[in-house]
Every structure is written in C-alpha cells, then in structure tokens.
Amino acid sequence: xxxxxxxxxxxxxxxxxxxxxxxxxxxxxxxxLPLVRRRQFIETxxxxxxxxxxxxxxxIVHAGDGPFLSExxxxxxxxEPWGVVSDRPMxxxxxxxxxxxxxxxxxxxxxxxLIGEKNADIASVAATKYDIDSLIADPASVLRLLPCLKSRTxxxxxLSLVGESFDPADLAMxxxxxxEIRLVLAFSETGVLGVAPLSDAPIFTAPDNTLVExxxxxxxxxxxxxxxxPIIRYGSGIRGVLKDGGSFVVENYGDR
Amino acid sequence: xSLLERKDFTAIAASTFADMEHRGSKPAMGFSIRMTSGxxxxxxxxxxxxxxxxxxxxxxxxxxxxxxxxLLTLRLGNVxxxxxxxxxxxxxxxxxxxxxxxAVCALVADFAPDRGYAFPTLIMQLARxxxxxxxxxxxxxxxxxxxxxxxxxxxxxxxxxxTRVSLVYVASEIGAISxxxxxxxxxxxxxxxxxxxxxxxxVDANGVGDLVISARITEHTKVDGYRIGDVACWVSExxxxxxLKTFEVxxxxxxxxxxxxxxxxxxxxxxxxxxLCKDLYDDYRVEASVVSTNLGVVGSILxxxxxxxxxxxxxxxxxxxxxxxxxxxxxxxxxxGDFVKLGLLLxxxxxxxxxxxxxxxxxxxxxxxxx
Numbered sequence: 001x002x003x004x005x006x007x008x009x010x011x012x013x014x015x016x017x018x019x020x021x022x023x024x025x026x027x028x029x030x031x032x033l034p035l036v037r038r039r040q041f042i043e044t045x046x047x048x049x050x051x052x053x054x055x056x057x058x059x060i061v062h063a064g065d066g067p068f069l070s071e072x073x074x075x076x077x078x079x080e081p082w083g084v085v086s087d088r089p090m091x092x093x094x095x096x097x098x099x100x101x102x103x104x105x106x107x108x109x110x111x112x113x114l115i116g117e118k119n120a121d122i123a124s125v126a127a128t129k130y131d132i133d134s135l136i137a138d139p140a141s142v143l144r145l146l147p148c149l150k151s152r153t154x155x156x157x158x159l160s161l162v163g164e165s166f167d168p169a170d171l172a173m174x175x176x177x178x179x180e181i182r183l184v185l186a187f188s189e190t191g192v193l194g195v196a197p198l199s200d201a202p203i204f205t206a207p208d209n210t211l212v213e214x215x216x217x218x219x220x221x222x223x224x225x226x227x228x229x230p231i232i233r234y235g236s237g238i239r240g241v242l243k244d245g246g247s248f249v250v251e252n253y254g255d256r
Numbered sequence: 257x258s259l260l261e262r263k264d265f266t267a268i269a270a271s272t273f274a275d276m277e278h279r280g281s282k283p284a285m286g287f288s289i290r291m292t293s294g295x296x297x298x299x300x301x302x303x304x305x306x307x308x309x310x311x312x313x314x315x316x317x318x319x320x321x322x323x324x325x326x327l328l329t330l331r332l333g334n335v336x337x338x339x340x341x342x343x344x345x346x347x348x349x350x351x352x353x354x355x356x357x358x359a360v361c362a363l364v365a366d367f368a369p370d371r372g373y374a375f376p377t378l379i380m381q382l383a384r385x386x387x388x389x390x391x392x393x394x395x396x397x398x399x400x401x402x403x404x405x406x407x408x409x410x411x412x413x414x415x416x417x418x419t420r421v422s423l424v425y426v427a428s429e430i431g432a433i434s435x436x437x438x439x440x441x442x443x444x445x446x447x448x449x450x451x452x453x454x455x456x457x458x459v460d461a462n463g464v465g466d467l468v469i470s471a472r473i474t475e476h477t478k479v480d481g482y483r484i485g486d487v488a489c490w491v492s493e494x495x496x497x498x499x500l501k502t503f504e505v506x507x508x509x510x511x512x513x514x515x516x517x518x519x520x521x522x523x524x525x526x527x528x529x530x531x532l533c534k535d536l537y538d539d540y541r542v543e544a545s546v547v548s549t550n551l552g553v554v555g556s557i558l559x560x561x562x563x564x565x566x567x568x569x570x571x572x573x574x575x576x577x578x579x580x581x582x583x584x585x586x587x588x589x590x591x592x593g594d595f596v597k598l599g600l601l602l603x604x605x606x607x608x609x610x611x612x613x614x615x616x617x618x619x620x621x622x623x624x625x626x627x
Contacts, residue, residue, distance in 0.1 A: 047368075
C-alpha cells in the first residue's frame with residue numbers, strides 16, 4: 001500500500017502506460033489532478049490502461065453506457081474488505097463476474113467458498129447442505145435466498161451486501177437473519193469504497209487503502225495501491241459529507 | 257464388483273466434505289465445491305474436489321485464458337487453476353453465455369485470449385462474433401461437456417483454423433478423466449488421465465459398453481467403479497503419440513446414443529440423415545421404444561418432424577420413411593431398412609409437429625420412452 005498518494009502519482013507519471021499521464025496533461029500535483037470517471041474506463045480499452053502484469057481476474061462490467069473490462073490482481077482482490085472471514089462463506093451475486101471475484105476473495109482469506117448458482121432453488125439447496133455461516137450477496141440476490149434464510153435455525157454470522165447504492169429501509173427486514181449486516185459500497189472498477197453497518201443513516205468507513213475527498217459535494221476516491229488500472233481521484237457521482245477518520249455519509253447515490 | 261451409480265454419491269460427497277473440514281494445514285485453494293447439473297433427473301449433487309487429484313490442466317501455459325461454459329462452480333474451479341497455475345502473470349476472462357454481444361466481443365478482442373476452455377455449442381455462438389485476429393490468436397481451445405459432432409468439427413475447421421482443438425473428458429462428479437489431449441486424437445477419443453482408472457463393462461458384440469471410472473477426488477475419498485452413464489469402446493490402434501490406451505466416447509446412454517435391441521441409434525447419424533433430407537424436414541426428434549408384438553420384442557422408432565413451410569402430406573411422410581430407412585445406419589453395416597426387413601425393428605413412423613421443437617443447450621434429440 002502507498003501511504004502517500006503523491007508517490008503513486010509520481011509512479012504513474014513515469015510509467016510506460018500513458019493513460020493517466022495523458023488524462024492529467026502534465027499535472028503533477030495530486031490535489032490538482034482532474035477527476036477520472038467511469039466514462040473514461042468505458043472509452044479506453046483495458047490494454048491501454050493496464051499498469052501491472054500480475055496473475056489476475058478480468059471482469060466484464062455492464063455499465064449503462066456500455067460494457068468495459070476491469071482487471072484485478074488476485075492479491076488485490078484479497079485486500080478488499082468484501083466480507084467477514086468465516087468458516088463456510090457463501091457468495092450469491094446477480095453478476096457472475098462479481099460472484100467469481102468475491103469467491104476468490106474468500107480463497108485469499110484461506111476459506112473455501114460456496115458460489116451460488118443463478119437458480120435460486122439450487123443455490124438454496126446448496127446453502128443448506130453447506131450450512132453456510134456468512135453470505136456475500138447484493139440487495140437483489142439476497143431476496144431470492146430469503147426462503148432459505150428464513151428456514152435457518154440460527155442467524156448468519158455476517159451478511160455483506162455489495163452494491164452501488166442502498167435503501168436501508170428496504171433492507172431492514174433482513175435483520176433477523178444475520179448477527180451483523182454490512183453495506184459494502186463498491187463499483188466493479190474501484191473495489192470497496194466504504195463499509196457501513198446497516199442502519200437508518202449508514203456511516204461508511206473507507207478501507208485503509210482508500211482515500212476519500214469531497215469535491216464540490218461529490219465524493220472522490222483514491223486507492224492507495226498500484227492496481228491493474230489504478231484508481232486516482234475517481235469521481236463517484238455520489239453526493240456525500242465527510243466525517244472524521246475517513247468516514248462519510250451518503251446524501252445521494254447519484255444517477256449512474 | 258458391484259458398480260457405483262449416481263445415487264451412491266451421497267456418501268461419497270459426505271466423505272469429501274469431511275476431508276475438506278479436516279484438511280489441516282492444506283490451503284483452501286486446493287479445494288473447491290462442485291455441483292452437478294440436473295441432467296440426470298436427480299437432485300443436484302454437491303461434493304468437494306481436491307485439485308491435486310481432479311485438475312483438468314486446461315489452462316496449462318495460458319497467459320490470457322478465456323472461459324466460456326456453464327456452471328459457476330465449474331468456472332470458479334477454472335479461475336482457481338489460473339490463480340494457482342504455472343504462469344505467474346496469467347489472466348483469466350470469463351464470458352457468461354447470457355452476455356455475448358458485439359460490444360462484449362470487442363472486449364474479448366482487447367483481452368486477446370491465447371487459450372480457452374469452453375462448452376462446444378457455446379463457443380460456436382461466441383466465435384461467430386469474434387473478429388478474425390482474435391480467433392486466430394486462440395492457439396489452444398479445450399472443449400468439454402458434450403460429444404463433438406460433424407457439425408462441430410466443420411465449424412471449428414472453418415472458424416478456428418489456427419486453433420488446436422483439444423477435447424477434455426470431464427465428469428462433474430469425478431473431475432478430469434482424460435488428459436489434455438496429445439494433438440493426434442480424433443474427436444471424442446481420449447487418453448485416460450494417468451491417475452484415473454478406465455474400464456468398459458457390459459460390452460456388446462461391437463465392443464461397446466458402459467464406461468466405468470475409478471478415481472481419487474480427495475486424499476481419503478476414492479470413487480471405485482463408477483458407471484458414469486456414457487457408453488464407450490476401446491480403440492485398438494495405438495496413438496501416434498505413443499500412448500497405447502485410447503477410448504472413444506459414443507455418447508450419453510439414453511441421449512446421444514440409444515441401444516434398441518441390436519440396433520444402435522446415434523444422434524449424430526440422425527443429424528447426418530437429416531442433412532440428406534433437408535428438402536423434406538427442417539428439424540426432428542426421435543422417440544425410441546421397445547414393444548411386444550406377435551413376432552416378439554422389437555424396437556420401434558417414432559420420428560417427429562417439423563418443417564417451417566408446413567408439412568403433414570401423406571406423400572411427404574412416405575418419402576421420409578423411405579429415405580431415412582435407406583440411409584440411416586443402425587449398426588456398422590446395416591440400415592434401418594435392413595433391420596425392418598430382418599424383423600428387428602418396426603417400420604419407421606413419422607408424425608408432424610405443428611411448432612418448432614424447444615431447444616436446450618445440449619440440443620438433445622433422442623429419447624428412449626417406455627411402452
């Protein structure tokens with residue numbers, strides 16, 4: 001992890017891959033860098049924005065303006081706080097690329113995950129057979145597993161809900177099914193931006209490797225790691241307010 | 257030795273889970289949970305594979321590995337192989353069957369895969385949309401999950417001419433049964449993986465019988481004598497690669513391949529004859545059954561026919577019966593017509609379908625029904 005974003009910027013400015021250098025047009029100072037946005041990920045082939053050559057997973061991300069590739073080294077996947085480490089985790093996500101990624105996160109924590117097949121009936125049978133103790137899902141997929149969660153005799157240790165936005169009021173009904181419900185705010189290309197316990201007004205905490213700024217009320221994120229495509233001053237489109245210690249409250253998730 | 261059937265896997269699955277639970281210092285990445293699909297009309301089966309025994313090696317040497325097949329548990333197992341494999345900077349891209357589009361194919365071109373592992377019918381859909389440079393960049397394509405037909409072979413020769421297509425024989429309950437292919441094998445021919453025992457039992461006069469597999473799937477769990485449900489035969493000629501053991505898989509009992517008394521009905525053969533009868537029908541399904549007559553027990557074949565421009569004419573049905581009976585081989589040397597003359601099969605019956613047949617991923621056209 002880079003403790004100083006400026007050192008990462010200096011590395012990128014000197015790198016053989018010129019994507020950020022071209023976007024920054026000579027700007028060297030971190031705080032003056034223009035924001036990068038998802039649109040630029042869509043417009044630029046992955047081959048022109050790759051900065052590392054590690055063993056990695058390449059995902060197809062389906063954004064409103066078109067699909068694009070997002071590459072993550074397995075080592076970096078393991079560093080993202082996607083879930084809570086438990087003995088028998090299950091991953092059940094609507095997007096198959098995301099499901100594979102979070103399953104690999106479990107492996108990086110030295111746990112064998114159960115990846116849920118798309119069919120909810122089959123996924124439920126498997127969850128029961130494996131006697132899962134934690135679940136990584138998204139707000140839509142978890143509802144498909146609800147009959148299975150209701151049939152359990154004890155709550156999960158943790159339920160991690162991964163998404164680009166959350167409606168806490170809709171999710172409150174999940175409380176009986178897990179001792180801890182975590183909201184994991186993330187985009188496919190950025191990894192985890194913040195984690196919050198489920199509450200009426202969630203307060204997200206950015207992961208250790210993530211720097212969050214507010215630029216004219218928009219939350220802007222920087223990952224302090226040399227990712228396959230680094231995340232430097234990423235304009236999230238999320239309107240929010242910064243709190244102490246890298247925390248933030250979302251006012252509006254934006255229209256992505 | 258009594259043979260294992262799929263129903264016996266409940267105890268085997270429990271043993272594999274116990275092995276995983278008590279793996280001690282072995283890393284989690286050596287284990288993966290697998291599920292079978294529902295093709296056998298049974299509940300899904302869930303068990304654990306220990307990769308050191310079950311690995312397919314389809315990603316060996318791959319720098320940019322493309323995955324395009326079905327179950328997520330299988331895909332995750334392949335991604336795990338890339339994570340733990342022999343190429344330090346290997347990358348893997350999975351394309352879900354539901355997301356194939358021109359825009360996604362442009363992303364695949366950017367990824368520039370050099371090797372892939374796919375379900376044959378699925379990769380045909382994807383390859384048609386890939387540009388020539390991307391297709392030519394795929395040096396090795398491993399295929400598994402279904403037998404290759406003439407249509408598959410023609411497609412790969414035309415669309416992926418620079419690609420070495422390598423068939424891998426994998427069972428969802430066992431893992432890899434064949435090795436990665438030597439480059440000499442005709443389609444649907446395999447060399448057994450060194451650690452896997454292959455036997456063919458209940459053989460008929462043609463040497464065709466049930467494929468029986470013995471293999472270890474975790475350290476303490478060995479499947480011993482599992483009748484896998486496919487029919488196969490040994491190939492007597494030795495392979496140019498020097499391997500003396502080669503078997504040919506003829507298909508899934510009851511799907512690609514139905515034994516009807518002494519007759520053998522193969523979907524591939526019906527497909528070949530259908531191509532000869534393009535002017536008479538567009539698509540077909542076969543129902544095979546055994547019936548008792550005053551001549552004894554004989555086989556009966558009902559051919560369901562669909563023609564988009566309409567059908568149903570008595571004359572056309574008679575033409576179909578005549579042409580199919582003349583051209584369809586039901587043994588190495590005898591046609592359906594020959595078997596009818598010998599009294600081993602009833603004359604072919606034809607029924608017209610008013611709507612196109614529903615299509616599944618495996619495109620199963622043969623069905624054995626009981627009378």
